[in-house]
């Protein structure tokens with residue numbers, strides 16, 4: 177993995193998450209821990225610039241990129257900014273929740289990954305149509321508090337089989353593809 181060399185050769189490289197949601201921060205920590213080098217993970221409140229409950233890929237993806245860029249801008253010494261944005265998606269009358277991840281570096285590259293879709297039940301769909309946020313609806317349905325910062329809709333819906341954190345960790349790992357295989361993403365000129 178490419179690392180920027182600085183005159184502080186010993187300093188750990190920094191990755192900044194554009195959210196203080198502990199689920200998102202833990203997902204980035206777990207993903208970067210797999211890279212082999214020790215990374216320092218910081219978290220900042222970064223505006224998504226989209227609605228509190230993004231609907232559809234375009235809006236959700238934009239929110240992820242805005243958060244990643246704001247995160248990177250907040251830390252001049254950081255190598256990467258990571259944005260994770262949850263959204264809801266409608267296909268053929270069924271509604272799903274999923275997410276997009278954007279990772280940005282100092283050279284303007286953006287790595288993308290999205291998905292992790294899971295079917296939402298009718299009571300939640302009704303609430304979404306009425307303009308409510310998924311987090312609020314999941315709290316109401318499960319009679320729990322702040323579930324979006326715990327197992328999330330994914331954990332509640334699968335009754336603990338898989339959680340929001342693991343799902344987001346996978347998105348971060350996939351969004352790193354362009355730095356794992358730079359030769360496949362960049363022309364020789366750019367890569368040089």
Ligand SMILES: O=P(O)(O)OP(=O)(O)OP(=O)(O)OC[C@H]1O[C@@H](n2cnc3c(O)ncnc32)[C@H](O)[C@@H]1O
Nearest residue numbers: 195197228229261262309310311324328329330340
């Ligand atoms: O603190 P931030 O980073 O804003 O985290 P968030 O969970 O509130 O915000 P997102 O922008 O990622 O998600 C947009 C909305 O979708 C909801 N959401 C997305 N994924 C969810 C999940 O797995 N469980 C519960 N709510 C979820 C949540 O209510 C958010 O208001």
